[in-house]
Amino acid sequence: MVWSPETGSQPVRGAIRTAWAAEGAESGALGYPVAAQTCTDGNCTQTFERGAITRARTGETTVQRTIDNAADAAVVVNKQRPLNPVTYVPENLVNVEGQQLRSDAASALQQLKDAAAADGVAMSVMSGYRSYEKQAGLYNNYVAQYGQEVADTISARPGHSEHQTGLAVDIASPDGTCSLQACFKDTAAGQWAAANAHRFGFIIRYPEGASETTGYSYEPWHLRYVGTDIAVSIHSQGIATLEEYLGLPPASDY
C-alpha cells in the first residue's frame, strides 16, 4: 500500500511494483499511484501522478512518463534530455506582450502578473516561445561571440531549450533594471517572483548554486510553468531543482 494525502492509499503489486521501484518509486519521475491497477484480458495498467505502467499478458512491462512528453506541462528538457522530436512545435501558442506562450502557461502568467500588480509590483515579459530555428540562431551567435564552452553555460543548444516548449518565460522589471542578470533577484519583480511564482505553477528553473544539476548559471528571471501540483510541492519541500524533485540525474553537460 502506498499513501499520500492527494492520492489516498493505493496498492502497487508484482511486476508493476518492480518497474515503479526502478523509476524511483514515489520519489521518482512517476510519483505516487493515483489508482489501483486495472486488468483486461490479462493486460494490466496502473496510473501514477506522472505516467502509467502497463504489464502485458506476456509479462513485458512498459513505462510511460509524462516528463518525456513535450506536450505535457511536466516535460523535462535539459542538456541530457532533448525535446522529442527536437523540432517540436507546441500547439495552442497565444500572444503575451508580443511574445508567445502555450495557452495554459499564458493564463497562469497573466494571473501571476495580476497578483504582482495588486501587490504594487510591475513585471514585463521579455521572451517566451522560441522555435528550433530561432534557438539555433541565438546559440550560434553566442558561440561566435564567446566560444562554445561559455555559450553552453548561458544558452541552450537547439532542441534542448525550455523556451521551445512554450512553457518558459523570461520576466523583467519594466524599467530594465538588471535584465537577464543575476541581480534581477534583488529587484521588486525578482523578489516577488521568487516568493510567489509557485502559487501560479511556475518555478525558478535555474536557481542559484545549482548549475552542476541544471547545467546553467543562476537565472532568477527564467520561469518555467510546470503546473501548480509540482510547483507547490517543490516549493514546500524546499527542493532546488526539477531534476532533484523527479529523481533524475544531473544534467551539467551535453
Ligand SMILES: [Zn+2]
Ligand atoms: Zn529563459
